[in-house]
Amino acid sequence: MRLTLRIWRQKDANSPGGFVTYVKDHVVPDMSFLEMLDALNREIVERGEEPVAFESDCREGICGSCSLVINGIPHGPGRGKASCQLYMRHFRDGDTITVEPFRAKPFPVLRDLIVDRSAFDRIMQAGGFISVNTGGAPEANTIPVPKQDQEMAMDAAACIGCGACVAACKNASAMLFVAAKVSHLGLLPQGQPERYRRVRNMVAQMDQEGFGGCTNTFECEAVCPKQISVRFIARLNRDYFRATLLEP
Amino acid sequence: MTWFRALFRSTVGLKWLMGTSGLVLSGFVVVHMFGNLQIYLGPDAINAYAESLRKMPLLLWAARIVLLAAFLLHVLSAVRITQLNRAARPTPYELWSPQVTTYAARTMFMGGVILAGFIVYHLAHFTFGLTHPDHFKLHDAKGRHDVYAMVVLGFRQPLVSLSYLLAMVPLLLHLQHGVSSFFQTFGLNHPRYNRIIRALGPIVSLIVFLGNCSIPLAVLAGLIPYPVVGK
Ligand code: HEM
Ligand code: SF4
Ligand code: FES
Numbered sequence: 001m002r003l004t005l006r007i008w009r010q011k012d013a014n015s016p017g018g019f020v021t022y023v024k025d026h027v028v029p030d031m032s033f034l035e036m037l038d039a040l041n042r043e044i045v046e047r048g049e050e051p052v053a054f055e056s057d058c059r060e061g062i063c064g065s066c067s068l069v070i071n072g073i074p075h076g077p078g079r080g081k082a083s084c085q086l087y088m089r090h091f092r093d094g095d096t097i098t099v100e101p102f103r104a105k106p107f108p109v110l111r112d113l114i115v116d117r118s119a120f121d122r123i124m125q126a127g128g129f130i131s132v133n134t135g136g137a138p139e140a141n142t143i144p145v146p147k148q149d150q151e152m153a154m155d156a157a158a159c160i161g162c163g164a165c166v167a168a169c170k171n172a173s174a175m176l177f178v179a180a181k182v183s184h185l186g187l188l189p190q191g192q193p194e195r196y197r198r199v200r201n202m203v204a205q206m207d208q209e210g211f212g213g214c215t216n217t218f219e220c221e222a223v224c225p226k227q228i229s230v231r232f233i234a235r236l237n238r239d240y241f242r243a244t245l246l247e248p
Numbered sequence: 249m250t251w252f253r254a255l256f257r258s259t260v261g262l263k264w265l266m267g268t269s270g271l272v273l274s275g276f277v278v279v280h281m282f283g284n285l286q287i288y289l290g291p292d293a294i295n296a297y298a299e300s301l302r303k304m305p306l307l308l309w310a311a312r313i314v315l316l317a318a319f320l321l322h323v324l325s326a327v328r329i330t331q332l333n334r335a336a337r338p339t340p341y342e343l344w345s346p347q348v349t350t351y352a353a354r355t356m357f358m359g360g361v362i363l364a365g366f367i368v369y370h371l372a373h374f375t376f377g378l379t380h381p382d383h384f385k386l387h388d389a390k391g392r393h394d395v396y397a398m399v400v401l402g403f404r405q406p407l408v409s410l411s412y413l414l415a416m417v418p419l420l421l422h423l424q425h426g427v428s429s430f431f432q433t434f435g436l437n438h439p440r441y442n443r444i445i446r447a448l449g450p451i452v453s454l455i456v457f458l459g460n461c462s463i464p465l466a467v468l469a470g471l472i473p474y475p476v477v478g479k
């Protein structure tokens with residue numbers, strides 16, 4: 001396949017960026033999108049130019065590093081997969097593909113397609129944990145967990161922190177991410193003592209980072225590689241209201 | 249009121265304020281539409297309805313104050329959250345291809361601004377009688393404020409009717425997203441009920457749209473007569 005790629009190039013956080021068009025030949029349908037970019041970078045390097053910077057690590061949809069907006073969709077077309085799991089068979093010979101970085105004020109572009117997502121780390125530091133004194137591990141079966149709670153908690157815990165939910169939302173809202181992190185602890189017995197403090201602190205940090213608010217468009221759910229449900233956002237709303245009204 | 253300040257300061261809290269006030273406003277819009285439909289029952293019915301409201305000043309004013317408060321709260325939180333949301337994406341995408349975000353969801357703020365303008369005009373027209381004082385002064389045979397005549401004479405003017413019909417489009421869109429949306433805001437989301445919750449916005453908004461639009465259209469078509477002969 002021959003593709004025309006319009007890729008966002010930006011030297012560093014303080015330089016203005018712009019699109020550069022590349023023509024890429026010999027694209028094989030079984031290549032992943034990132035392998036295709038690797039091949040493009042080899043050609044760019046052979047020409048003595050700077051390769052396109054993009055993030056990746058596991059390349060199997062579990063680390064949350066890859067972060068491309070492909071033809072206007074974070075992680076590209078198709079549901080429930082990260083950019084590294086997108087295959088070139090989704091495109092046709094002769095297609096033009098636009099590749100942009102995630103865009104949000106709290107995710108500044110560091111270079112080309114790489115953005116700084118440490119805002120998510122700071123949200124986690126604000127409450128995405130449980131406080132226990134270490135010591136001998138207690139017998140796991142002494143704390144019974146209802147099966148449906150355990151399953152829901154695991155669904156929420158599947159979030160890989162990629163930030164596609166922010167990238168997709170018209171408000172650059174981080175609610176799906178925060179809701180997943182609040183819920184996976186809030187659903188389990190070990191998360192109860194800090195349940196309401198957690199939701200308040202994580203939402204406060206989310207706001208402070210400059211993410212927008214949720215207006216229930218559900219765009220996040222549609223692009224999430226782990227298909228985290230917006231049901232968790234409703235759960236966060238409930239916990240937050242309770243936290244503000246009853247447990248100030 | 250510390251909880252109120254706390255809510256107003258956070259994006260999640262703002263949604264609660266917007267949802268609560270939006271629920272009050274939506275409830276009013278639905279009830280108001282059914283009240284208006286009494287025009288089809290003739291002058292006696294709708295004038296008696298208007299008279300009965302005026303005979304309960306305490307209730308009427310309580311309702312008006314609640315509505316005004318809800319409106320102000322709704323607009324205030326809408327402006328604040330829209331500011332925050334726009335600031336969160338200073339650089340727009342070159343290409344953005346929303347997968348599920350509806351047109352209605354995307355235009356909530358601008359639609360709301362048009363609605364606010366329309367509400368001011370609508371109140372000036374029918375509540376304060378400022379735009380057509382001659383229609384506002386009329387009284388029926390029983391000496392009641394002649395709401396029927398005021399509505400029919402107003403809507404006989406094509407431009408007045410047109411402005412009402414046009415304003416119903418942003419209302420349709422606003423309720424289409426809003427009525428399903430406040431369930432989610434209030435934390436009501438369960439696979440068993442999501443189909444009905446997500447259908448409710450489109451259904452309620454369409455009923456309000458059709459009900460309200462039918463009145464100016466019926467007046468223009470001559471289906472709602474004035475003066476009423478043979479009575
Ligand atoms: C007839 C009057 C109005 C009614 C019945 C109404 C109703 C609603 C409802 C039910 C919601 C959903 C709340 C939620 O998601 O929890 C909403 C949201 C909203 N309204 Fe209104 N509203 C009205 C007027 C206005 C006005 C005058 C403005 C702006 C100046 C406005 C701006 C907004 C905005 C920005 C949202 C949030 C958008 C979103 O969640 O996507 N509305 N409204
Ligand atoms: S909720 Fe989904 S889209 Fe958002 S960070 Fe987690 S995995 Fe990524
Ligand atoms: S590279 Fe790890 S999820 Fe894509």
